[in-house]
Amino acid sequence: MSNKKGNILQAQELAKQIPAVERLKKGPVAIIECIEEIPCNPCVESCPQGAISMPGGLNAVPILDWEKCTGCGLCISACPGLAIFVVDLTEGREQARVALPYEFIPLPQKGERVVALDRQGNELGPAEVLRVQQGKRLDRTCIITIAVPREWALAARNIRRAER
Amino acid sequence: MRITEHPILSFKQGRRISFKLDGKTLPGCEGQTVAAALHAAGVSTYRKSPQLQRPRGFFCAIGKCSSCLMTVDGVPNVRVCITPLQEGMEVQSTPGKGCLPDEDPVPAWPWPEHYADRILETEVAIVGAGPAGLSAAVETTGLGAETIIIDENDRIGGQLIKQTHMFFGSKKQHAKVRGIDIAPLLLDQIEGSKARIMLGATVVGFYDDKVLAIVRGGEFFGLRAKKIIMASGASENMLAFQNCDLPGVYGAGAVQTLMNVYGIIPGNRVLMVGAGNIGLIVSYQLLQAGVEVAEVIEAAPRIGGYQVHAAKIRRAGVPISTGHTIEKALGTEKVEGAVVARVDESWDLIPGTQRELEVETICLAVGLSPTVELLFQAGCQSWYVPELGGHVVAHDENLETTVRGVYVTGDASGIEEASTAMLEGRLAGLCAAESLGKKAASGKREEIIDQIRELRAGPFGEKARRGKEKMSRETWSHVQQKR
Numbered sequence: 001m002s003n004k005k006g007n008i009l010q011a012q013e014l015a016k017q018i019p020a021v022e023r024l025k026k027g028p029v030a031i032i033e034c035i036e037e038i039p040c041n042p043c044v045e046s047c048p049q050g051a052i053s054m055p056g057g058l059n060a061v062p063i064l065d066w067e068k069c070t071g072c073g074l075c076i077s078a079c080p081g082l083a084i085f086v087v088d089l090t091e092g093r094e095q096a097r098v099a100l101p102y103e104f105i106p107l108p109q110k111g112e113r114v115v116a117l118d119r120q121g122n123e124l125g126p127a128e129v130l131r132v133q134q135g136k137r138l139d140r141t142c143i144i145t146i147a148v149p150r151e152w153a154l155a156a157r158n159i160r161r162a163e164r
Numbered sequence: 165m166r167i168t169e170h171p172i173l174s175f176k177q178g179r180r181i182s183f184k185l186d187g188k189t190l191p192g193c194e195g196q197t198v199a200a201a202l203h204a205a206g207v208s209t210y211r212k213s214p215q216l217q218r219p220r221g222f223f224c225a226i227g228k229c230s231s232c233l234m235t236v237d238g239v240p241n242v243r244v245c246i247t248p249l250q251e252g253m254e255v256q257s258t259p260g261k262g263c264l265p266d267e268d269p270v271p272a273w274p275w276p277e278h279y280a281d282r283i284l285e286t287e288v289a290i291v292g293a294g295p296a297g298l299s300a301a302v303e304t305t306g307l308g309a310e311t312i313i314i315d316e317n318d319r320i321g322g323q324l325i326k327q328t329h330m331f332f333g334s335k336k337q338h339a340k341v342r343g344i345d346i347a348p349l350l351l352d353q354i355e356g357s358k359a360r361i362m363l364g365a366t367v368v369g370f371y372d373d374k375v376l377a378i379v380r381g382g383e384f385f386g387l388r389a390k391k392i393i394m395a396s397g398a399s400e401n402m403l404a405f406q407n408c409d410l411p412g413v414y415g416a417g418a419v420q421t422l423m424n425v426y427g428i429i430p431g432n433r434v435l436m437v438g439a440g441n442i443g444l445i446v447s448y449q450l451l452q453a454g455v456e457v458a459e460v461i462e463a464a465p466r467i468g469g470y471q472v473h474a475a476k477i478r479r480a481g482v483p484i485s486t487g488h489t490i491e492k493a494l495g496t497e498k499v500e501g502a503v504v505a506r507v508d509e510s511w512d513l514i515p516g517t518q519r520e521l522e523v524e525t526i527c528l529a530v531g532l533s534p535t536v537e538l539l540f541q542a543g544c545q546s547w548y549v550p551e552l553g554g555h556v557v558a559h560d561e562n563l564e565t566t567v568r569g570v571y572v573t574g575d576a577s578g579i580e581e582a583s584t585a586m587l588e589g590r591l592a593g594l595c596a597a598e599s600l601g602k603k604a605a606s607g608k609r610e611e612i613i614d615q616i617r618e619l620r621a622g623p624f625g626e627k628a629r630r631g632k633e634k635m636s637r638e639t640w641s642h643v644q645q646k647r
Binding site for chain 1: 170330331334342452472475476479481583618619623
């Protein structure tokens with residue numbers, strides 16, 4: 001169980017959800033920031049690779065098989081808790097990519113410069129929007145993919161539009 | 165004040181109409197309630213308290229708390245939060261306690277004999293068209309029982325109509341579907357030829373022989389049912405602090421109703437009191453509506469709701485302060501600010517830790533209480549079980565109360581999530597229909613019970629589990645004592 005005293009999930013509490021560096025370098029992978037035993041399982045069904053499992057039943061914490069995960073991102077908008085992100089730290093690329101669920105308006109545009117925020121809502125710095133996914137299948141939970149410096153890949157979890 | 169664009173909802177603005185407040189003409193829209201129209205017109209005080217003449221606005225916005233009583237077209241003590249606005253309506257701030265107009269046809273006693281010719285008959289009556297009530301109707305009508313559903317709102321769905329977030333649970337419980345989209349799904353599953361839905365109808369009495377007294381519009385009539393399922397939901401809890409009665413102190417559900425049903429923002433800057441799931445979810449929904457959430461405070465040392473809900477608002481920059489309480493609301497006619505402070509382990513305010521927040525709205529998400537008054541009137545055995553939200557009526561595994569043929573389901577049977585309410589509704593519906601001699605598929609009842617158990621199996625279901633056990637234990641020892 002997480003220690004919820006004070007505020008919010010800290011990186012060390014999420015350590016188990018984050019794959020090893022070798023896997024991260026191989027390509028995009030989902031990070032499921034859901035570490036409490038809550039009755040919820042849409043992520044399991046959403047994965048076309050069968051990479052997400054909950055062996056302990058409906059209340060178990062989801063387990064992601066990092067080797068099976070292709071980083072397709074279908075689980076992002078399926079998660080009612082908006083707790084799934086896809087991180088792409090492919091080796092050799094200058095920047096990392098983070099795909100995150102987004103339910104605010106106005107939506108950013110592709111190519112727009114936004115401000116990347118961490119889990120506490122603190123500003124990390126500028127990021128570029130690479131992709132904006134929306135549509136019926138996503139049911140109003142849009143997926144925004146941003147490019148950020150590699151060192152922010154495990155910290156950037158939200159965006160703020162710069163020109164607000 | 166109006167929400168024009170929203171990431172989840174689209175608001176169809178009704179025809180513009182006008183109404184009168186104490187003789188002054190105000191604009192409104194068809195489809196709004198009187199309370200929503202007043203709020204949109206910038207009116208937050210609806211009346212003065214009879215004794216101390218303190219300003220009063222709405223609090224719950226779903227017809228439960230009676231904070232918003234006004235005189236409408238000459239009728240005093242009308243709950244304007246559930247009264248649909250009509251062209252030319254004359255709304256007045258009720259002075260004092262209000263008195264009935266002379267010509268009002270006060271029902272004569274004794275009842276029901278006097279109105280015997282106005283008693284409808286049905287096999288099953290369901291009170292409440294929210295997630296539990298609609299689910300109950302899916303089962304009763306599916307098994308062929310004549311069913312009448314009564315609800316005092318002018319639309320079905322209960323509180324589902326403002327739940328813009330995706331539900332948790334599994335596919336069987338509509339997980340991943342937004343609450344706002346669930347009521348139509350349930351309605352589709354109700355066997356129409358067996359169901360009648362009476363909206364805008366309030367059950368005002370529960371009489372012997374399972375007769376419900378119902379008021380709809382100016383009509384007063386009875387409904388006799390062989391089985392009655394009470395799915396009357398819950399009401400928002402108030403918190404006692406200085407000035408807690410000021411207009412602008414609203415229940416979290418009221419804030420949701422205002423912004424997600426009527427497209428009106430409650431205020432530009434909000435303090436949320438309570439970091440359980442409701443407080444966290446409504447804070448997120450406020451952000452989605454473009455409202456600033458100044459802070460979420462929680463008296464307990466830790467966040468009570470799901471971490472994932474907390475994470476959504478934290479990464480948007482909203483501070484969550486645990487171990488904090490509200491000392492007072494600031495303002496004289498309406499909320500202009502709040503004073504919050506730290507509390508110690510015994511939840512006592514620590515002097516000197518006060519700080520002032522500039523907010524227009526104080527939103528209370530400090531729990532719900534089951535709506536059980538009609539069941540008390542029916543003579544159901546009740547217990548006080550804090551784990552279930554307060555006074556609850558005793559019920560067995562099939563949700564039947566101590567008055568045979570009367571069932572309780574959803575939040576009325578103890579506060580839980582809407583997913584559980586839908587399953588409990590189905591269970592009560594199925595059991596009520598079976599007791600009428602209808603045959604359900606074998607194993608269906610057990611399957612529903614298993615699903616409920618599964619939803620409650622985790623750490624967040626512990627409270628409900630404990631509450632239900634306590635309720636059964638109390639009931640059992642009471643039965644033994646009586647023998």
